[in-house]
Amino acid sequence: MNDLEMPPQLAARPQYQGVPVPYVTVWGKEGLPVFAESDVSRKRRCIENRLCTLCGRQLAEEIAFVGNASQLETRLFPEPGMHEDCARFGLRTCPFLLQHSPMFLCITTDYIRHPIESELVVKISEPVRTERFDG
Numbered sequence: 258m259n260d261l262e263m264p265p266q267l268a269a270r271p272q273y274q275g276v277p278v279p280y281v282t283v284w285g286k287e288g289l290p291v292f293a294e295s296d297v298s299r300k301r302r303c304i305e306n307r308l309c310t311l312c313g314r315q316l317a318e319e320i321a322f323v324g325n326a327s328q329l330e331t332r333l334f335p336e337p338g339m340h341e342d343c344a345r346f347g348l349r350t351c352p353f354l355l356q357h358s359p360m361f362l363c364i365t366t367d368y369i370r371h372p373i374e375s376e377l378v379v380k381i382s383e384p385v386r387t388e389r390f391d392g
């Protein structure tokens with residue numbers, strides 16, 4: 258599968274204008290997704306239960322995080338983890354991520370809630386590998 262092919266678990270999500278709507282995306286009053294907003298309770302559920310922020314399904318041992326250079330350096334990420342194939346698809350197709358390149362794909366095996374900042378920030382374990390995406 259290449260990065261532009263939609264992973265099956267994302268193809269199973271509701272679609273809006275050909276784009277899968279992430280699990281944590283807020284749905285507006287008109288029944289349309291608000292891509293710029295995350296549902297806080299769903300984010301919390303992802304962090305607590307190790308669910309993928311994009312497809313909402315259970316994560317495996319390896320967990321992917323997407324962030325910029327400073328997030329990579331501090332290992333603090335404001336969004337919950339993802340499946341690697343979900344993250345790769347997002348890195349190739351999400352307008353926000355493409356606008357903010359370079360972004361980094363970071364694969365790790367564990368994370369904790371950040372003890373000082375908001376509980377919705379996670380601190381990830383030492384990455385197993387990282388990859389740079391220039392959009």
Ligand SMILES: [Zn+2]
Pocket residue numbers: 266309310311312313314339340343
């Ligand atoms: Zn996923």
